[in-house]
Amino acid sequence: MSATLPATAAVVGFGIEAAAFGVFVLVIGLAIALWFRRFKRRAVRAEGTIVGRVSSLGDDGGRSSTDPTVTYYPIVEFTTPDGAPVRGTSRIGSDPCCGRAGEAATVFYHPRDPARVLIETPRSRARSSCAVTAFAVLGGVPLALGIGVLISVIA
16 A cells, blocks of 8 residues: 555646646746737737848757757838838747748737837738647646546546
């Protein structure tokens, strides 16, 4: 009996850790999704054109010292309803860039700061869907596994 008690405690610990990790990932994914939704709901929508991109050299997470990560941020031009031309750089970047120069894009901009933009293209919408799915899977699987382990130990 004493040999199964430590094993049971380890299994319960694993179940709790897996479930907690799953909840953590799901909460992060939900927070990101809610931020996007809130911004888009408050933003003004316009049609624009991608005119270029800026790049940022970032940390590659320690994978390689010779191959740093590059993130591209699209630059878009559009006109506000009152006719003012605006050029803005997306605060969301990716590699590869979500669009090419000359490509049409839907622009969501902050009403008081039109240069603060979120750019949406068919490619960025597909990536957003993949990201939501990834957070759901990466959070849901450990959560379900942890709950399953805990139920099996209790039963």
